[in-house]
Amino acid sequence: MSSIALVCDAGSSIDRRAVADALEIRTVTGSSLEDMLSAARREIESETYDRVAVVATTAGEPTRTRQQVETPLRAAGAETVTWVDPRLAASRPTDERARLVGAAVEAALAVATPRSTTPEPADDHVVVVDDTGLSADLATQFPVTLVSDAADYRRRDVRTVRGSPVGLLENGAGDGTGGVTVLVDRDGHTERIAADQVVWPGYDGDLADARVVHTAATGVLRAAVRVARDRARKPVAVDTSRCVVGRKGIDGCRACADVCPHDAVSIGIDGDGTVEIDAEACTDCGACLGVCPTEALLSPRGTDLGAIGDATRSALETAQSDGSSLPFVGGDSDPVVIAFTSETVLPALVEATATAEEPPTVPVPVTAASRVPASMLCATVAAGASGVALVGDPRAPSEPLEEAVDDARQLLEALVDDAPVQGVATTEPSAIVEALEAVARDDPLVDDADSIRAHAQTSMALSGTAADSLADGRQTQVTAPSMGSVTVAADDCTLCHACERLCPTEAFVQPDETTLTFDPSVCTGCRICDACPEDAIEVDDQITVPLGERETVVEADDIVCCTECGEPFASAAVLENVRSELEGSGETVDESLELCQKCRRKAGATR
CATH class of the missing domain: 3.30.70.20 (Alpha-Beta Plaits)
Structure with missing residues (x-):
């Protein structure tokens, strides 16, 4: 896949030419994104660029604003369009900031999901409480019902129910993901309105933390589209050829079932072993993907582990290479913190890095922080990052994030006596800054950074390569994630x-x-x-x-050869065990015991 970046400095102090110089991909620069679109479309059509990164303050705008940019780019042939906010690292010196923004572009392109694999949002019914402006915005994407006492409000694409909302009732999965019922007081009697999502600014009831309940007026359309798209996705699946679940009645790996915060995973160890995902209970939070040692769990929503590795490697090379394709060439750039960040929290991280003088940070966006395994955190330290932060959505279960950080720290402390890894689940920029400062080190923990290998696409492989890279000589009794x-x-x-x-x-x-x-x-x-x-x-x-x-x-030296063909076929110990079993059960032991399987079949056929 080939990539192109559009770098626009409107509304920011970014040096667009410096960002272009930091990138090794084709760039289009300018001060007006609207003016740049024509040139970008021509480039995409003529050179068949299928991945586009847009560096513009529009990254923080509502979905419909970004769609005005994305639509012509996709029409020209772009499969993926990803956004990077140029306000990232605003407090850093010009050249360093350009490298950090360039590194963020490389990371965003590596993990971007092609449009062909991104489902259209589900046709959710959205109930909006009192806000006529939000109801109009949401009606561009969804069927909308407005609950309001405003008697004079009329819109053809919005159904209006006059009354006062009194509460919400939970439906479905037990965590709000199955939709809710809005209770409305209409002149003394209560009407129930079923909704897939609810927009109720200021609501602070029991379902305020549910993903389908939006309590803030800002960014609602974007959040609602994301929830609807997630609802349209296929459930998590299991690649049985990779899975290390128990079989033949023998206990095996249970990592996915143990970590699932929704009890959506059940394991059977009879026969060839099974892992079943309850599609109703599963929220596709990514926790099971993060702990699977062999990448046997597949999620259309979850960021591919190989793509996360590619993003991290590219980000480190761009941020620390002074334009070279090799890390640490030049020596002028400070080591950077890699922040694996849930997409929903990315704006808060940008704000945090824009106001904090230290440390230099590159975000690697992921669908959910719980998707990133402990082995990836260790591999990133081994690759030369000065520290690693895992920045998650506070609405998501925190246990998987905490376990990943604890497991990574255990390995790092055993091998290098330091653990520059921390997790935080927040949208508060000040809390993110604290986490970044806590993990940042003046120098990487490794003298010779070992780039994350392209073939290390399972948690087990990442853990092994990280442990080998970090070890100083032979060490025993080391606890490594997924190994x-x-x-x-x-x-x-x-x-x-x-x-x-x-x-x-x-x-x-x-x-x-x-x-x-x-x-x-x-x-x-x-x-x-x-x-x-x-x-x-x-x-x-x-x-x-x-x-x-x-x-x-x-390595055995007591191998028995077939008395018929002379080929070695079993150890003496195996034959002795078989002989004892047969004699113990009263079976007759004859000369066929010393025949190989092929000759035994021939002998049986001639009888």
């Missing part, structure tokens, strides 16, 4: 293939009948291999770093 380790008692192992067949990440591989190998870099510690029939495997939640390469853990 575990095993010890195999070679004398007890019979090379029966059980661990190889059960292991969902192929950490165990038995290349032949004499050898068992283990790759520590792909072990999630799921404990499925606890099912070893010989109790030869011990699973640990801690790892030894550096992780190292795949190694041989069992």
Whole structure:
């Protein structure tokens, strides 16, 4: 995909040419966004740019204002249009600010969702209380009912119910996401109006924190469209080929079920194992995506973990390279804080960085802060960030965010005796500034930054590469997010293939009948291999770093060869176990026991 950036300095003190110089993509600059659109459309049509970043103060305007810019760009062929507020880092020196804004552009482009994967908003019925202006704005997108005592208000596209609102009742999922009922007093009797969303400025009742209840008059249209679009999305799905849930009656990974704040995940360990998502209870908050070690959970709304890694890598390179494509070239730029920020809180973070002199910060926008796993926080420190902040929406469950920060701190403190990681769920700029200042360090914690690798697209892989990068020599008993380790008692192992067949990440591989190998870099510690029939495997939640390469853990020299074809086919220990089982059950043991599977089938066919 190719990208282009529109950099407009109207309404801000940004140096548009400096921002253009900080970017390695094509740019169109100017002082009037309206005047720039014609040139931008020609560029998009002629060069087939499919990703567009718009740097303009319009980023903070209502949805309908931004749509006036987005519509012609999409008509010209743009698949994604993303916005960056030029007021970011307003207190920083000109050149540094330009690099930070440029880094924010790179990050926003990397995580932008193509329009083809973004559903149209659901046709929500919105009830507006008392505010005629808001009802008119919302009527451009939704069916609207206005509850008001204003007897003279008339609009063709707004249904008016005259009366006084007295309260809200909760419907559906139990957290307001299933819609609400508005209770209206109409001359002494109560009427009930069902609504998908409610706009009630100043409401402070029990449902004030529900996502479908909007209590502030500012930014309502944008918020309502976001909620309606989320309601239209498909539910979270499970990629069974990646999942490390238990199977065959053996307990395995339960991370998604344990972290879900809505009890929407149920796990079955019979057969091949199942993870089921209750579509009614699931709010697509991203918590399960953040803890899954193998990226087996798929959400149309959740930001792809690989895209988050690309965004972070690009942001660090742009912010700290003085124009070079390699990090830390030039030496003049200060190390930056990376702030993984929920999209709903992004305006507050921009305001925070515009007023705070320290530290230099680049936001990486994500659908929800809970989507970012602890392993990504550690990998970002290993990549050279001076600190990492996780900035979440205060209306979302806080436990996943807190757990991610705690797990990241545990690994960082074990390896580098410092943990410049903090989480905050707020829309208060002052609180965000405090979090940014708390994590900022004068220098990165690593001497040689290890860029987040493009192939590290699972939490397990990120955790492993971060641990290897941060470790100073060999260290044991290290707790790393989404990882575990095993010890195999070679004398007890019979090379029966059980661990190889059960292991969902192929950490165990038995290349032949004499050898068992283990790759520590792909072990999630799921404990499925606890099912070893010989109790030869011990699973640990801690790892030894550096992780190292795949190694041989069992190598047998007592292999039995088939008496018919002469090919080795089993260890003597396996055959002895089978013989004992048969004799113990009263079965007859004959010479076929010493035949390989192929020759045994042939012998059976000739009888």
